[in-house]
Amino acid sequence: MTTGEGTEPLSRDEIGRYARHIVLSEIGGPGQQKLKAARVLVIGAGGLGAPLIQYLAAAGIGTIGICDDDAVSLSNLQRQIIHTTDRIGVPKTESAAAAVAALNPHVNVIRHNLRLSAENAPDLLAGYDLMADGSDNFATRYLCADMAEKARIPLVTGAVGRFDGSVTVLKPYEKGADGRLLPGYRDLFPEPPPEGMVPTCAEAGVLGAVTGVIGTLMAMEVIKLVTGAGEPLIGRLLLYDGLSARFDTVRYKRPASTEA
Numbered sequence: 414m415t416t417g418e419g420t421e422p423l424s425r426d427e428i429g430r431y432a433r434h435i436v437l438s439e440i441g442g443p444g445q446q447k448l449k450a451a452r453v454l455v456i457g458a459g460g461l462g463a464p465l466i467q468y469l470a471a472a473g474i475g476t477i478g479i480c481d482d483d484a485v486s487l488s489n490l491q492r493q494i495i496h497t498t499d500r501i502g503v504p505k506t507e508s509a510a511a512a513v514a515a516l517n518p519h520v521n522v523i524r525h526n527l528r529l530s531a532e533n534a535p536d537l538l539a540g541y542d543l544m545a546d547g548s549d550n551f552a553t554r555y556l557c558a559d560m561a562e563k564a565r566i567p568l569v570t571g572a573v574g575r576f577d578g579s580v581t582v583l584k585p586y587e588k589g590a591d592g593r594l595l596p597g598y599r600d601l602f603p604e605p606p607p608e609g610m611v612p613t614c615a616e617a618g619v620l621g622a623v624t625g626v627i628g629t630l631m632a633m634e635v636i637k638l639v640t641g642a643g644e645p646l647i648g649r650l651l652l653y654d655g656l657s658a659r660f661d662t663v664r665y666k667r668p669a670s671t672e673a
Contacts, residue, residue, distance in 0.1 A: 423449065427519055431473055444640035445473060449519075451639045454478040454541040456529055456557055458505040460614070460624030461547030461571050461631065463495035468632035469545075470513040470520045474639070477513065478541060480525040481505045492621030529553060534560040545635055546570040547628065549614060551605035558598030562586055567645075569634045570598070571627045576620050576655040578627035582634050582645040585667070589648070596648055596667040623655050 423431070423445060434440045434448075451474050455462050458481040469477055483505050485496045493505075500508040506524035513522050525537060529548075534556065538544065543566055546557040554570060561568035561583065568583040585597035630651065637643045650663045 421449075424519075427473065430517070430519070434472070439642040440640055444642065447639050447641075448473045448636065449475045451543065452476040452478070452541045453635060453639075454480065454525075454538060454544045455547060456480050456544065456553065457547035457549065458493070458495065458509040459483070459489065459547065459549060460492040460573065460619065460621070461549075461628040462509070463493045464625045464628030465545055465547055465571075465631045465635075466509055466513065467495055467516065468629055469635060470517045472632070472636055473517065474520060474635070476521045476523065478523040478525055478537075479506045479509050480527065480529055480537065481509075482526060482528040488615075492619065492624045494621075494625070529556060529560075531556060531560070535564070538564045538566065541566060543567045543569070543635060543638060545631055547631065551611075555598065555605060558583060562597060567638050568598075569631050569638070571631045573614075573619055573623050573627050575617050576623055578623055578653045578655075579650055580627055580630045580634065580646060580653075581650045582638065582647045584647055593669075594667050596665055600667045601650060601665050620655060623653070626653055626655070 431445050434445050435442055453469060453474050455466055455477060458466060458479050466477060485500050485503050485505055485508050487501055489496055490498060495512045496508045504526050506526045510522040510524055513520050538560060544557060544561045546554060546568060548554055558568060562585050565586045571580045572578060583598055584595050587595050589595050634645055637645050648664060648666060650665060652661045652663065
């Protein structure tokens with residue numbers, strides 16, 4: 414990504430706020446300018462979205478869109494740390510926006526109090542540079558992958574189970590160094606599991622801190638994509654097992670038979 418050009422200079426307050434970024438050679442002033450100019454759409458302000466939104470806001474992402482049609486409930490608070498007890502019953506987009514405003518007044522939040530659909534996605538994605546999917550169901554994950562590919566914007570997608578999680582980055586509209594198209598979501602997961610095979614969070618449970626690990630890793634990938642630092646998880650699925658404190662990486666490619 415090459416966002417950052419034409420952005421207003423960092424203010425004195427921003428220079429002080431982001432000083433620990435600016436001294437990093439991989440980020441520096443130009444990288445912080447790119448973060449300020451970036452427009453990121455986050456799907457879901459729940460377990461994954463909470464730490465993701467917080468770290469993006471703290472990092473200085475200039476515009477964060479938050480898409481969620483749910484309201485804060487008591488059972489959310491064990492893991493959705495962007496929300497608070499006094500905001501139970503409040504729309505999650507409103508609660509998350511309040512948390513961002515308290516954390517970093519330089520961040521603009523756009524609230525999308527709705528559920529992503531094939532019908533509203535094209536208009537919703539217009540004007541965003543990148544999508545980060547923190548949803549909790551397969552239908553939305555596949556939809557996010559399809560819509561991001563159609564809009565030709567990068568997608569950072571994460572998922573969690575009881576004590577484990579995963580993260581990857583998708584740019585299937587671009588070609589890699591070998592001249593082949595980069596893999597898409599269906600190259601990793603060809604089709605969703607049968608209905609009822611994978612229990613929901615409410616049915617199986619989830620350790621709250623696991624969503625913090627995966628959501629934070631998602632924020633890291635967004636920051637890398639925006640600034641150009643490091644190597645994003647493109648063609649690599651990062652797996653985390655919380656019980657054994659172990660990370661593994663699985664590489665995946667687009668099958669030659671599906672090349673355009």
